[in-house]
Amino acid sequence: AQTVTQSQPEMSVQEAETVTLSCTYDTSESDYYLFWYKQPPSRQMILVIRQEAYKQQNATENRFSVNFQKAAKSFSLKISDSQLGDAAMYFCAYTDAGNMLTFGGGTRLMVKP
Amino acid sequence: DAGITQSPRYKITETGRQVTLMCHQTWSHSYMFWYRQDLGHGLRLIYYSAAADITDKGEVPDGYVVSRSKTENFPLTLESATRSQTSVYFCASRTTYQETQYFGPGTRLLVL
Numbered sequence: 326a327q328t329v330t331q332s333q334p335e336m337s338v339q340e341a342e343t344v345t346l347s348c349t350y351d352t353s354e355s356d357y358y359l360f361w362y363k364q365p366p367s368r369q370m371i372l373v374i375r376q377e378a379y380k381q382q383n384a385t386e387n388r389f390s391v392n393f394q395k396a397a398k399s400f401s402l403k404i405s406d407s408q409l410g411d412a413a414m415y416f417c418a419y420t421d422a423g424n425m426l427t428f429g430g431g432t433r434l435m436v437k438p
Numbered sequence: 439d440a441g442i443t444q445s446p447r448y449k450i451t452e453t454g455r456q457v458t459l460m461c462h463q464t465w466s467h468s469y470m471f472w473y474r475q476d477l478g479h480g481l482r483l484i485y486y487s488a489a490a491d492i493t494d495k496g497e498v499p500d501g502y503v504v505s506r507s508k509t510e511n512f513p514l515t516l517e518s519a520t521r522s523q524t525s526v527y528f529c530a531s532r533t534t535y536q537e538t539q540y541f542g543p544g545t546r547l548l549v550l
Contacts, residue, residue: 358537360538367543368544369541369543369544370481370530370541370544371541372540375537375538416480416481420537420539424469424471424486424494425486425496425497426471426473426481428481430479431478431480
């Protein structure tokens with residue numbers, strides 16, 4: 326079974342600074358997808374960014390980018406120019422053709438003004 | 439664009455009662471999913487459906503029943519609620535050809 330691990334239960338960053346959240350996963354599949362979801366206090370699950378495993382280029386979405394290391398099975402999220410609204414739980418998630426999203430345990434990000 | 443909605447948003451019930459959580463999506467997505475999120479954890483899949491009248495178990499299906507008579511609706515029923523089913527329940531959907539799942543706002547269920 327696939328597993329997703331987020332080793333940082335909590336992180337903090339100063340407003341306008343950059344922070345990187347870590348995620349590792351375990352799979353024997355070669356074709357899969359990875360995601361970062363943001364969950365603010367409202368509990369809504371919001372897609373931040375996605376990465377297809379077959380793509381070598383790292384995905385970017387405005388201030389959010391990933392460092393996808395397929396051989397190392399690592400998928401970290403970098404948030405640049407952090408804003409107060411970035412404070413939330415962040416979940417790394419994995420799926421292949423099996424339909425199920427497998428989530429990590431989450432990282433709580435705090436942003437200091 | 440309503441997207442994906444869940445009702446009720448909050449529910450308190452008692453042990454042994456039947457509870458149905460509703461999920462409705464307006465995107466005509468073929469796939470729909472039910473997840474539960476327990477305090478301090480990520481989401482775990484309960485059931486999913488690839489199309490109307492097609493459902494399959496996820497990681498934690500025991501104690502739950504689903505149906506999908508219409509593409510847009512995917513109700514989740516707890517036949518006899520237990521305290522261990524106190525959780526936040528999320529519905530999600532996706533298209534046939536895209537792996538990205540989009541989530542509803544969640545239903546917070548408390549079983550006393």
